[in-house]
Amino acid sequence: MKRNLFAALVATLILGTGIGVFHQRSVNIGDAHAQGAPAGLLAAASAQALPEASIIDQDAPYHEACAREGLSESECVGRLIWFKATAGNDRFHTYTFQQRIGVLVDWFRVLRADQRDDRFWAWGIINDPSCCKPGDPDCPAKSAAETYGFDWCPGDDVLLKYVGKPGYIDPACGLKDAALDPDDPHSQGGKVDQRHSACDLKFGTSTGALGIRKFPNPRFDAAKWQALNGESGSWSGFDSPLIAKTGIESDQRVSRLADGSVEPPFLIGTSCGSCHIAFDPLNPPADPAHPRWENIKGLIGNQYTRMSELLGSGLPMSSLEYQMFAHARPGVTDTSAISHDQVNNPGTINALINVAQRPVFKGEVVTKWRKAASCGSESDESKCWCEPGRDGKCWQRSTRNDDVTPVNLGGKKVVLPGVHHILKGGEDSTGALEAIQRVYFNIGSCSEQCWVNHLADMREVDPEQRGFGQTPFDIGQCRRDCPNFRAVEDRLQNVLDFFASAESDQTDLYAALANVRQAGTSSVAYSRADLVRDLETEFGAGAVGRGQLVFAENCARCHSSIPESEGGSFNNRDFAAASEAHPRKIRADFLGNDQATPVTEVGTFRCRSLHSNHKAGNLYMESASETLRERPVVADIPERDELKDAGRGYMRNVSLVNIWATAPFMHNNAIGPEICGKPANKANDFHRARYVDSGGQLLAQQPDCLRYDPSVEGRFDLYKLSMFELLHPKERGKKRTLTNADLLIDVGIRPLDGKTEKPLFGFGQVKIPAGTSAGFLNGLMHKQLIGDLFLAKRHPDRLEAAGKASLLPTLQTIADEIIKNPSRFVDILREQRDFISANYQTCTEEIENQGHRFGEDLSEADKKALTAFLATL
Template sequence: MNASECAGRLIWFKATAGNDRFHTYVFQQRVGVLIDWFRVLRSDERGERFRAWGGINDPACCTPGEPNCPAKSLEETYGLDWCPGDEELLKYVGKAGYTDPACDFHDAPLAEVEVHGPTDQRQSACDLKFGTSTGMLGIRKFPNPRFDRDKWVKLNGSAGTWEGYNRKIPAAGGSDEPAKSRLLDGAVEPPYLIGTACGSCHISFDPLNPPADPAHPKWENIKGLLGNQYSRISEIMVSGMASNTLEWQMFAHARPGTSDTSAIPNDQVNNPGTMNALINIPQRPVFMGEKVLKWRKANSCEGKAAATCWCEPAREGKCWEKSLADETVHHILKGGEDSIGALEAIQRVYFNIGSCSEQCWVNHLTDLRVADPQQRGFGQTPFNIGQCRRDCPNFRAIEDRLGNILDFFMSAEARNTDLREARETGLRKADPSATYATQDLIADLEKEFGEGAVARGQQVFATTCARCHSSQPEAAAGQFDALDFYKMDEKSGLRADWLGNDAPTLVSEVGTFRCRALHSNHMTGKIWEEYGSETLRAQAADPNLAEPADGGRSYYRNISLINLWAHAPFLHNNALGPELCGKPANKANAFYAMRPRYVDGNTLSLLPPDQQPACWEYDPSVEGRFKLYKASMDELLNPAKRIPKVTLLNEDVTLRVGPRLWDGTEKEKLVGFSLTIPAVIDGRGVNAGTVGNFQHKTFVVDLVQAKFKPKEVEARLVKQWGPDAGKRVFTDLKAITEEVTSQPNGLVEALKKRPYLVKQIYSSCFAEIENAGHRFGEDLSEADKKALTAFLATL
C-alpha cells in the first residue's frame, strides 16, 4: 500500500473517534440499552468468540496464562485478552495521564490538490483515539481513570472477572420486571472504556485464504472491507439486557451479518441490512448532476454569511462553505440514501458507531417514551454537520483524513475475491507450484451443473439479470448481446463491470421485504437530512404501496453481484438461503435457538420444532461458502420452495409504568401499572417487526384527539384512508378511549381486538414475510437455473 492507503487502513481498523464514552455511558444512561462487554470479550471464552458473536479474534492478542502470553493471569487484564500496547495501557487503569497510541500516528503526506493546504493543518491525530485491541478486531479499549480497583474486587470477588458487575440487582428479583444489573448503575466504574472502529462490522475472513480454525486466524486470513457475514453485532448491542425487554426483542431480530443502522437514531422501521461488501470500488457507478446541499472546502469566508461559511480558529484559510450545487456522487446504503458524496458517507459511519454523540447528535434522537408532541424528544430533528465540525474535535480528526480512508477503499485490499483464485490458493498450500486456471474452474462447474453450463449461464444472465446487475452502458441501453462480463478495465486492473448499477428500483418491482426501503432518517426534518441529496428526496413514492413512502423512500438500489459465491445468504437482510448459527458451547449465547424463523405460510405461526429446518453452522472455508451459495441460489430461483420466514417475539414483554417503592429487599412495589405485550395472540405469534414498526406516538396523539378534537381527526383519517376505512379507524379510536379508562392493561387488550390498527394503519411497514420477493428467473428451465448458478460462480 502507498502511504495514504496505509493510513486509511489503520484508521479503519483502529480509530474510534471518541465513541468509548458513548458505549460506556451514553448508550446505557441516555438511550437505555445495555452492553455486557465482559460477556462478549471475556478471555476465557476467546475460543468461542467467533461461534457466539461472529467476532474475529485479533491474531496479536492472547489469553493471560497461556504459553508465551505476556500477562500471566486474568487478574492483570481484568478478565480480557492481553493485546499489544497493554504493557502501557494497564498502568493507567484507575489513573489519569494515558497517552493514546493515535498520538504516534504518522499522517500520509497531504494530497497535492488539498484545498486546505499546502500547510498541514489537520486536527491532532490524538483525537482519532485508537486505544488498544480488546482481542476482537474492531473493538478497542481505553483505561478508565475513574476505576476503583478495591471497590471492583469487593463487587466481583476478583479483579479478573466482571461477574458481580453484570449480576442481577436484587431489588428486581422478586418482581415481574425484566432483570437489571449493575451495568445500569452509573456509580460503578468498569476498568475499561470500550469503543468501536468501523472495522467492527466490516473486517472479515478472506474468502481467498480463510483460516484453518476460525478461532485462531492469522493476519493473512483477514480482510478489512468485505463485511463480516457472521457478525452478531445486534446481539452485542443488547448483550446486557434481559430477553423479555422491548429493546432486546427489537435489536436481537437481526440475522448474522446484518445490522439495523437506524436502531439508535430510531425511525420505528424494522430494517436490518447486510454490512456492505466494499469490492472493486473504482468501478462502482456514479451519478452525475445530482442536487446536493452540503459544506465544501473553501479558503476564505470573507464577505459571506456566518450561517453558511465557517473558518476553523487558529487556522489559515481552513474554511467551509455550505451551498447547493450539482455533484457526481455514489448511491450508498441499501436504498441509496447516503448520496452527497463518498467522503461524507464514510464520515457518517462514525456517527452510527457513537462518535460525537454528546456534542452533536444524541439530542436529535426521538425518545420512544415521549408521547406528547409538545415535549422535546417526541420526534427527530436534523443533525447539523456545521455545528458538529465546530464542536467536536473527533469529527475534525476523521474529516481531515477521509481521503486516506477512501484511498484504502480503492486499494488492493478491496479487490474482487474470485472462486478460481480461492481454489488455486488452497491447492498451493499443499503444492506451491499448483495452478487452477479459469478453464479448470469452468470444467469443474460443468461437471456439476452440466456441459456448456457456464456459456449458457452467461446468456441467461445477460437477458434476465443484466438490466439491474450490470454497470456496462450497453445493459442500460438494452443491448444485451454486446455485454462482456469478463472484460478488464485497463486503468484499474479490475473487472470493468461492477455487476450492479446502483440505480434505484421501486421496492414493489423487486418484491422483497420492503421495510428497509421505507427507512426514513434521510428525509427532510429527520436526523440524517444533511446526508441525503435533494435529488434523492425528490424521487416519487412507490405508487403500489399503502404505507407512507415519500421523501425518497420506497426504493432499493441494484447491488453488485461480484463474488456472489462468497457472500451468501442473499437479499439485503440475509433472509434468502439457509439460516446461519454458530452453535457455541455456552447455550446462553446460542441465539438461533432463541429465534426460530420458519412459519406456516397461512397462519404465520411458527412451525413445530421438528419441522424447523436446521440452521447451517458457520463455515468460512472456500467450499463452505460455495455450498451455502448453491443452496441460496436454489432458493433465489425457486420461490415456491421457500419456507416463509418471520421474526416473532419469543416471550412476553412487560413494560412497567410508574414510580417504584423499594425497601432494599427483593420485594419491590410498583405504584402505577404494567403493560404486557404478549408473544402469542389467538394462537399466532406476534411479529417482532410489527412491534418495532408500530407508530405508537401518532396512535396516542390520534387517540387523545379523537376524544377532544373528533371532527378534525375524522376528516384527516377519511382523507388518508378513504371514507369507509377512515370512519372505521375513527370509530375504533373512540371505542378504545372508553375501554382503557378502567383497565391497567386495557390498551393492549383493545389493540388485540383490533390488530389491523397496529399492522396496517399505525405502522411504518406492513410486510411480514422476510424472504419473499425477487422472483426474477423463477420461470427459467431447471437447466437454465443451474447454468445461471454456474456462471455467477465465475464472476
C-alpha cells in the same frame, strides 16, 4: 428504546397527559465529563507528546499487511484508521448508549478472555491474531486479574498502568500521517499541514476482537471493583441483576450495568472495521477462532457478525428493546436501530469489493459543506466557518450539482464525475467522503456534542416536548464542536484511498480454489478455465457459456454497471473482462448499476425501502441529496400515502461480484439457508426459528441452521443452496421473525421507602407473549396511537379536523376498553390488530424472504447454467 411505552399509553388515557408515571431507572451521566479537560484541550496537549513505547509494536501486523497488499502510504494510513479509529465513541458505548438511550451492552459477556475460543461462534466477531488469553504459554499476562478478565493485546503493558489513573497518551498520537495532498485547498498546495491532531482519532488497544477497542478508565476505583466482584478479573457483580443493590422486585430483570455509580476498568469503543473486517475468501483460516493476520480483510464485510445481539448483550430477553432489535440475521444490522425511525429495516453490511469501479451519478443536487480557502465577508457560521488557529482552513455550505469523487489508483489521482449511492436505498448520497464520515456518527462518534439530542425518545409521547420526534443535526455545528469529527475529516481521503486499494479487489473462486490446492498436496496451477471445466462437470456441458447468455438476457439490465449504450449489446459482452484503465486490471463491470428500483418491481421485503432518517426534518437529513428526496412516489406500495415521500420505496441493487463468497442473499440475508454459530456456551446461541406456515405461525419442525463455514468449500456450498432458493421461490418456505420470549413491562410507582412497588391503577405489569411479530413491535407508531386515543376521548373535534373522522369510533372503543379494564391492555390491542396495522404501522410486510422472482420461469437447465456462470464472476 421503548421501555414502558404501553404504560405511557395507559397513563395518557387515565391521567390526561402525555407524560406517563412509571418506574424509571436512576442513572448518572453528567459527572462522566469530570474525567479532565475538554477533549480539544486534551488533544492539543497530547499532540506535544508521543505515546509510550510498548514491548510489542501493535502496528507491526498492519504495516506487514500494507506491504503484502502493496498499499501506498495514503492507503495504509486509511487502513489503520478504518481498523482502529473510534473517534471518541468509547464514551458513547460506555455511558451514552446505556444511560441516554436505555440499551445495555455487557462487554465482559462478549469479550471475556476465558471464552475467546467461543467468541466467533457466539458473536461472529473476529479474534485479533495478536492478542492472547492470559495464562496461555508466551502470553505476557499470566492471570485474568492483570487484564480485568480481557485478552492481553499489544500496547496493554502501557494501557493497563493507566487504569484508574489519568495521563494515558493514546497510540493515535503517534500516527505517521501520509503526505499532504497538494490539491487539498487546506494544505495550500501541499506546503502547510493543518490537519487536526491525530490523537482525537482515538485508537486505544485491541480488546481481543478486531474493530473493538479499549481505553483505560481514569475514574475506575479498584477497591470498589474488588468489593463488587470479588476479584479484579471478574465482572460477576457488575453484570449481575440490580436487585442485589436495590431490593426492588422488577430489578431482577435489570443488569447492574445500568448503575452509573460503578465505573468499569475500561471504556470500550468501536471502529468502522468492527462490522467490515472479515475473513479473506481467498485465504480463510483453518480455524475461524484462531485466524492469522494473512486471513484478514478489512472491507469485504463480516457476514457472520451478531452486532445487534452484541449491542443488546446486557438486556434480558424479556425486554422490549431486545426483542425489537436483537433479531437481525448474521451479517445484518439495522443502521436505524440507534437513530430509530420506527421502521423494521435491517440490512446487510456493505461488501466493499472493486470499489473503484462502483458507479457514480452526475448532476445530483447536493447541499453540503465544501472546503474553501476563506469565507470572505461571510460571517454567518451556519454558511461558512474557518477553524480558529488555522490559516485558510474553511468550509462553505452550498447547494450544487457538480460534485466529483477523487480517488487515488496506483499513485494516480482519478476524478470520478458524480457521487455514489451507498446505503441500500441510496440515502447516503452526498459524496463518498461524507458517507465515510456518516459511518462514524452511526457508530457513536460525536454523539453528545452534536446528535444524541436529535434522536426520538421512544418514551416521550408529548408532541410539545423535545425528543417526541427526530430532528436533523447540523454537520457544520458538529465540525465546530467535535474535535474527533475534524480528526477524521482531515483524513477521509486516506480512508477512501484504502477503499480503492488492492484490499478491495475481487476474490474470484478460481483463485480461491487455486490457493486451496497449493495449500494441499497439489502444485498444479488452477485457472479460470479449470473452474469452468469443473462447473460444467457439475452443472452440465456448456453451462457457463449458456449461463452468460441467460444472465445477459435476464439480469444484466440491473446487474451491470456498463449500459448497452456504452458497452454494446449485453449478449456480446464479456462480463469478466478486465478494465484496461485500472492499474491492477480489476474487472471493468461492477455487476450492479446502483440505480434506484421501485421495491414493488423487485418484490423483496419492502420495509428496508421505507427508511426515513434521511427525510427533511429527520436526523440524517444532511446525508441525502436533494435529488434523492425528490424522486417520484412509488405508487403501488401497499402503505399509507404519508410513508411514500422523500424518495422512499426504492431499493439499490447489489453488485454480483464474488457472490459465491457472500451468500445468503438479498438485503437481509433471508434468501438461502439460515446460518448460525452453534457456540459451546448455549446462553450465547442466538439462532431463531423463522420458518412459518401459511398462518404466520412457526413450523413445528424447523430446518437445521448451517454452522458458519468461511472455508472456500463452505462458502461455495452455501452459494449453491442460496442460488437454488433464489431461482425456486416456491421452494423457499416462508420466514417471519417472532419474539422468542415473553416481554415483561413493569408499570408502577415507587413509594418513599424505595423498596415496594405498587400497581398503577391496579395495572402492575404488561405481558406480551412470545410469538408476537417483531416487525409489528418495531414499526408500531405508538406516539400517534397514544395521541389519537387521547384526542378521541378528550378532543374528538381535533381528530375530525385532521381528517381522521373514520377512525374515531374504533379509537373511542379501544380507549373505553383500556380505561375500564387496563389489565386486558395487550388483549385489547391484539383484538384490534388489523385496525392498528392499517393505521399505525410503518410497514406491514412480515414475510422476509419473498420477492426477486426474476429467473423463476427459466428452465431447470438454464437455472443451473446461471448458477454456474455467476460462480465465475
